[in-house]
Amino acid sequence: MSKDRIVVTGMGLVTPLGCGVDAVWQRLLEGKSGIGINDRVDCSDLPAKIAGLVPDIRSDPSGIDIENVVSVRDRRKVDLFTVYALAAAEEALTQADWKPQDEQLRNRTGTIIATGIGGFPVITEAVHTLEQKGPRRLSPFVIPAFLANLAAGNVSIRYGFKGPIGTPVTACAAGLQAIGDAMRIIRSGEADVIVAGGTDACIDRLCIGGFSAARALSTRNDAPEQASRPFDRDRDGFVLGEGAGIVVLETLEHALARGATPLVEISGYGTSADAWHLTAGPEDGSGAARAVQACMAMAGASPDDIGYVNAHATSTHVGDRGEIAALRTVFGDAIGKLAISSTKSAIGHLLGAAGGVEAVFTALAIRTGMLPPTLNCDHPEDDFADLDFVPHEARSVDIRAALCNGFGFGGVNATVAMARLD
Structure with missing residues (x-):
């Protein structure tokens, strides 16, 4: 395995603080919080009623415009974790200026996008449909919508990337393992460029109820922005959030040869x-x-x-x-x-x-x-x-x-x- 220097040439973000690297970073440095009352899910009988939800563009200029990411027709084919990955990947690839049309370049581009749970809300909704309306009412897209590797799969299909593809499903370490795996694959010589990172969107009743049963979630419902308190003696659990973070990785030599701007080294x-x-x-x-x-x-x-x-x-x-x-x-x-x-x-x-x-x-x-x-x-x-x-x-x-x-x-x-x- 080579010891080529691996660099980041593109980055993309979808977070509870908004979408887009510049907007999210500014809000983070300003001390803003993306945690609030969970108005997406009925939490009336759940201990935790707060979450870090990705804002919609209709309520926040930096929110996600889902219809701009996935067409109305195709929306039923993908769960939210895939939508978030597609949005973050588009930003990262645009910054990296890497959307190759040449077949050989596509063959040398990989996609390693992790998730912790995948399309969990699709699973829970499908169970409800099955029990209440019967199997004939199930969508033919249930399985491809919830499979964990379909965020990577959809990104690969959208851009025609035919190199190595993978999906670490290693809980909360998954996103970093995707980046580490990508680094190793590039150094092994199997790919020249890899889109890597993590995505998750599983803020639903079962997920909240399950983490609550494990006594893992904060119940500081009267002060959502103060609920996530790392290292503080008064902390009472974590706050469930959602989003995606994607980077484009390649060797320093490859980046410079094609005129890309290396942003930081993965050392x-x-x-x-x-x-x-x-x-x-x-x-x-x-x-x-x-x-x-x-x-x-x-x-x-x-x-x-x-x-x-x-x-x-x-x-x-x-x-x-x-x-x-x-x-x-x-x-x-x-x-x-x-x-x-x-x-x-x-x-x-x-x-x-x-x-x-x-x-x-x-x-x-x-x-x-x-x-x-x-x-x-x-x-x-x-x-x-x-x-x-x-x-x-x-x-x-x-x-x-x-x-x-x-x-x-x-x-x-x-x-x-x-x-x-x-």
């Missing part, structure tokens, strides 16, 4: 398994630490090289503490100089899309020299007193390298390292 990737518990990592964060260490080893980075970590931190007690324990293992006494923030405080937890979205945020932090804040971090736990969580307000800092973490149910851990290109 390392590490992944590991906890082999510990279905839904929680070990208290010492040892599995997460192994992923971070493997990532930094690939990047050839020391703790002093890393200026920022976009933490997975979901706003759960076990998860937040395990991640900090992992970072203490890796960074030791140098952790006090490290800026750590959780952008989930502004958008909620996007499950399989989290890694893709947060990878874009991490790249933007390096490129702009602005660190996104951790909202609602009013009272960090006492043993976090030595840590810099970039509370409340964005900060201007010149950083050369950063990490992005993603950890998921089943004990899956992933970390991606990024570096500034001079």
Whole structure:
């Protein structure tokens, strides 16, 4: 496998803060929140009545225009997670200026788009239709609408990309694993360009009810914007969100040869398994630490090289503490100089899309020299007193390298390292 330098040449975002990299980044740095009352789903009998919903263009100029992404006729063929992936991929490919018409170039372009759950709302609605109206009323598009790989499939079909295609379904680490897998595939020589990232859209009654039954969701329903509180002693669970984050990856040599603008380097990737518990990592964060260490080893980075970590931190007690324990293992006494923030405080937890979205945020932090804040971090736990969580307000800092973490149910851990290109 080669050690070619892998760079990002395009980025696309669909989030609860809106759609489009520039608009979302501005709102994030301004300390805006995309979390509100869940008016899409009947939550009257559910404990959690809040969510991070992607806004519609009819209510927000930066919202998604679904009919512009998928025609009315084709809308019944795809679930929302695919719509979000198509929208984010279009933005990323446009920035990268990569929509090849040549067959050979299409053969060398891959599509690796992850999801945590896929078309879950289609499944629950189909069950309702089956039970209430019978099998003859089921749509012939039920199966292709909910299959997890159909976000990648639809992007591949739309642009004619015939290279490697895949869909990591590794819970909340999926988006980062898609980027890591893409990096490896390009270095193996199987593709020249890959569209990679994550997407999820499963804010429905069953999903909310299931996470609530696991006591994972915040029930701070009277103050939605204050509900996601990573690292704060008063946190009571995460807030369910939705969206997509997509990047275009290629080698630095390939990008420069075709006149593309490299935005940031993907310098390392590490992944590991906890082999510990279905839904929680070990208290010492040892599995997460192994992923971070493997990532930094690939990047050839020391703790002093890393200026920022976009933490997975979901706003759960076990998860937040395990991640900090992992970072203490890796960074030791140098952790006090490290800026750590959780952008989930502004958008909620996007499950399989989290890694893709947060990878874009991490790249933007390096490129702009602005660190996104951790909202609602009013009272960090006492043993976090030595840590810099970039509370409340964005900060201007010149950083050369950063990490992005993603950890998921089943004990899956992933970390991606990024570096500034001079």
